[in-house]
Amino acid sequence: MALFAGSLQAQELYVFTEPASNMPARSVSIKQSAKWLRNPLLSRTESRHTTELMFGLNRNLMIHAATTFSDMYSTSQRWESVRTYAKYRFYTSDEMYSHFRLAAFAEAAYSRNKSPYDELGLEGDQSGVQFGVIATQLLHKLAISTTVSLTESLQSGRNDKSAANTVPYEAINYSLSAGYLVLPKKYTSYGQTNLNLYLELLGQSSLDKKRYATDLAPAVQLIFNSTVKANLGYRFQLAGNMNRMADRSWLLGVEWTFLNALK
Template identity: 45%
Template sequence: MKYIIMIVLMAGAINTIQAQELFVFTEPASNMSAKSIGVRITNEGMVNPEFKSRSIAEVMFGFNKNFMLHAQGFTSDMDGRYRLEGGSIYGKYRFYSADDIQSHFRMAAFGRISTSKRPVYTEDINLEGDNSGFNTGIIATQLLHKLAISASVTYNKAFQKDSRQVLGAPQPDQLIGYSLSSGYLLLPVVYKDYNQPNFNVYLEALGATNPANGRSYVDLAPAVQVIINSRTRIDLGYRFQLAGAIDNRYNKNMYLARVEFNFFNAIK
């Protein structure tokens, strides 16, 4: 029992040190703690053009230091009344790590497959509730003491289902996505133990290009985050478009509120 407690404390400390990597709108190359389980509840509010909201329930499994898996379910009132839209499976494998004291560089490959019963009316692709399809990509993350910087490139492919296509509306096919994220640990100024609350600030740039016609968009997404006892995480963020030529986008203007709970050493 004594050794189990020590493992949990060490895992919490590691999570605290790397808190500024827990980006709000993207994933880092680092994984969650090995043999851990996480539960997330996310609410998103969108103006498109009237206010709509989506809730995402998510369970995450950290099988080892290199591989993790997410399972998500989506519900929203995007089409009039709140209903179950679909689900998603996301996996990430960390294949490179160069670690040093208070710094590291990591790279990971990821993939997602999603299903959704929503009608389709834009060439944008959002695999967290709006489209059926898959994606795959690469993430690279650099941690430098209290600053974390991360970049990703993603290939997105929508499954074409004519029965859900809105007549006369653009049809999604492929998108190349990219992101550049930064996170900074503001508090604690001096780390003493894993019980100290962490306060992080983030700024992320999110974009995509349709390779068929060259139309693109770029969003900016500032966010704040509190982590309590290295187990409970609270995120608040807002995403808005800086420039773009893709019409009727799902996530053009969107707030995000999330709470996450982590259970260390939960997988035997």
């Protein structure tokens, strides 16, 4: 039964967001990802590369630590940021082929960048903190998840009254994500390759400056031997009035999980 219960959660491994479920207890994951976008002001393609360590401390608590390099705010690739993330699952209701889970999370980031854009992000663009809650429902091969969070940018200039209105410093983030397990049709072993399809609606509305953006992000995911995950996603804007570095981007990532790595 453990094989099937664990395998059915594959469609919760969203590409652009986190589910309320956690990674396996006592496991360690290493994730390497890259984001590419076309900067229309500079007429060039820019990229950000993220290395992330993830620890499943127990069934309810996991933590992340990440660092990024990019050329989005410079003429060449350079180190730009570090961040940490913690998520605690505080409610679980499990059935045979379904479950419902709630989790709370907190994130903090330091970035050397000073972003001139309306969009707030802790993946390298700004220093700041974020707090939020996640609800995830699994129904056999379909997983639906929603997240609501508050981001506070702490980049320099926030306390400068002469510059306070140039960019937002507070924003509400919201997402609605769906994942569907396409393959395998029937689980027989951990060695089977999983194919998951995702569609995520991602939005942000600033609280101190009337700006918003809503994006759609389809993605495909392959999982090999239940321990290696490959993601490919494309994110594009549906509506909004934010001044953004770009309104579309590509994301490619690979993640390796080591089960029972923590004693």
